[in-house]
Amino acid sequence: MPNYPSPGVYVEEAGPSGRAIAGVATSTAAFIGPTRSGPVGLASPPLYSLAEFEHRYGGPQALALSDVRDPAYRLHFMAHAVRAYFANGGNCLVVLRTARNAAAAAGVLLAARTQAGRATLRARHVGAAGNGPVRLRVVGVPVRAIDLSAAPVGSLISMDRDGVETVYAGSGAVWLDATGQSLALSDLGATAQLLTLELQASAADGSAVQWSRLGFAPEHPRWLGRVLAPQSDAAPLWADIGAQVSAYALLAAVRALPILAAAPGDGLAWRRLLLQRGRDGLAPIAGIASSRGSYAAALAALQAVPDVSTVATPGSSAYPDRAAIQAALLAHVEQPQRWQLAVLDSAPQLSLGGVQQQRAGIDSRHAALYYPWLVVADPLAPAAAPREISVPPCGHVAGLYARSDATQGVHKAATNLAVAGALRCEYDIDQTEQDLLNPLGVNCLRSFAGRGLRVWGARLASSDPEWKYVPIRRLLDYLQASIVRGTAWAVFEPNAEPLWARVRQLVSDFLLQTWRDGALLGSRPEEAFFVRCDRTTMTQAELDAGQLVCLVGVAVLQPAEFMLFRIGQATLK
Template structure:
């Protein structure tokens, strides 16, 4: 106690209550493939798409994470942590004079690309070997011959070609799509100054989804000779994409505490739907094994799945088509599954690209959290609008959703007037108390807010004074949550209860160094089914 020796006014600061602040629920972790990385299997904070491009590169065919990150920011996300998994395999490539053209990502899929060097503009009476000063670089993707099975990559290209009305030609008896064309180059576009990229490298590599171009340095560069469509070669790895070690990449998140959402879009990058389900289960398992269970996983559905197949994928039964084998069901309150895919307009080439939902939904979650809170499900025409979407890969009907919704599959619907919206808000679980995404995410927020804000209690004297202080602080926090609309009740006492007293802290527990706080809350549930009852009645005059 201070000594008061002379008359006067003494001002003293007294300790106030230890405020419990709600933790952020919108920071998102992304795990997947990138064009480059400062280090593989390590998390880096990113706060804008431009920063992502500077750090991890741009869009690549065969890699879903760049699309997911772009649409996360486009839909309203602001902070994310990126983990670039170390890729396996080798990229297909071909040399054409001073040019080396390489598939944008690693994997055997690049062997289906062909490159053409042609005069620009091409003239019908041009001799094939005549070289004009101006040339074009054309990129084709060759489809399997009749009777040959389509890979996932083939099906994505087929959808991409149809959506963008791409030119179709024949190469060695097989159908090929002109997926990209870069006209108007001359020898000057191959000229380099120091280590800076030349004009052709800048133009192609900033806009291409399918290839990257490297130009050999020469004092007097010459344009490459004309070349008929010729296949890239030496691509090695998975037929659909670049193989990664998902478990090792997820481990990079073990030391990242400031995340609440998880996106792992590369789970879709295989034609084997059984293997794809195992990848989703692996990510769900990671969320459930986190020490504080603080992550919610937004899972992606298979691109090719029918209604029966996506239900089989979710429930663990075998599909009637045989494409989905029997296996473990996706049953967890720490994840949600969205179906089908959407298309978005790729800003680098103004073409529609089919993408899975996880990145877009993470951004939608983040925007909804900022506007309301995690207790508001990111679904419906107000909070589920996918402004980035230009289409859906399958139009769902009410009858389709009658099958999807009870099985915990969240539908993406296209409605007149309202456009494309997320129209489901359920988790993967069969537990009725945690069936809604908003309830699980609210529980995560409350639990993590208490965990982080009550660290000061550890090693305090376990007395009635401490019990009262803890009760007061938690009550204040939950009152604020109730006032914000997160908890149900006409009064705070109807919305929650907090107990920390002698009844639940008997001497035996105190001697073991334990302090017990019992909390009961009434979360708000979404109005999933709105029933309007209208009855015809004869109303008498008053």
């Protein structure tokens, strides 16, 4: 107890009396697949809008996958899935891009003499989206001798004497031309100009990006090779400048480029380049974790991303390697303590028998299959000539998961909710066909008169009768992840009754709140859950091994799939 020197009123700050288990987030989804741009095989930071995705990974323009002949399957399925995800209530998304080795980044040569004397502008990422024009121009600002002391190190100035231009590099009082001749500042005339470079390019979403006041020499603080550095991901381009490319050579190369007619009143002529040879390559494959750009490599990178609850591979069911990609996804979500659900798409244009055959090849307690594909309006088509395209349903479904979690809780099935952004189903399922598919664990999307398009199924693609429903899988994943994370502090604590009592109390308090939220069955807490952590749950051998065993049981709510009303005729007496 503190020693107070005199009578008075004192305030003491007290920390929390105990720990509490907080529920983990369940609204974050991860989409894996080919995109028009963006880093390959790396998990994106959390994306919170379609605009963020398009800025980083490109818009809905089609991909140029050379081994996919049908234009309908060259669509940028990732972009359409992301659009559907946010339109249906999704609020947090992680993206991982896949690409085959045949994909290449676009580039254009500025200057070349030897390999060390090359200056090249390259697209930041592989893909045909990197192909396109780049504009450069040299900007000259009149300069006086008194101004040179403030010029950055490595600046260039040009002097025009009797129609002959000489360029000098340096700073302060020391300026040398390409031959080593110095400039007497007293000779600096009215025609002297401080030279910098301006560059324009396009980002992945097509928006213009411009850099100004770029330097030609490595000593310059805004040297082209530094501002557009290879390790930076902030720009759509990077400058690959060899050691032998001098500032003078780079300036001469830019000035020698073809001139693009300047806009009226622009005053300075732009030099136009064309980035070329960017390729999307072949359709991505499952591959192995060590093969950069494969689905397996992206799934391996996803293991380090926390709080992802649903995983999908939009469009992969249309690619030649779809069976292996599906198998890789299922192997990922079935790993211990992964706590993720795979949202599987049926193959496109699949008949009733085809989807039954696809379902027969899946048996997982951590996956749900949705059928059929959806028809949506093409966002690239003009309003005067609308077009329709078919897209996989996983983006819509993952968005509905997030919407249902936010409004009703993870224990509620994300079904019977209106699907936004879809015109109709690729195949119209009737009640008879639903009766056939639902017991098999195929979740159908159906259109109802007056109610629109809705998800009409919440079953797992599992043969285990104890693991039948999606909301039960997601609720138990949520409970397990929350308890494991909320009790991590107990590691290395003395494994005795005081610790066991604290663990029992923490888990019980968390499950009590879960029951109060309506996620567990029972009219009383005793009917909804139990928590045991004592001598009855641990053997002496487990205690000697330093193992704490806590047994938790919960009574989960089953979805009301079948509503039965028994109606009889009463006889009046």
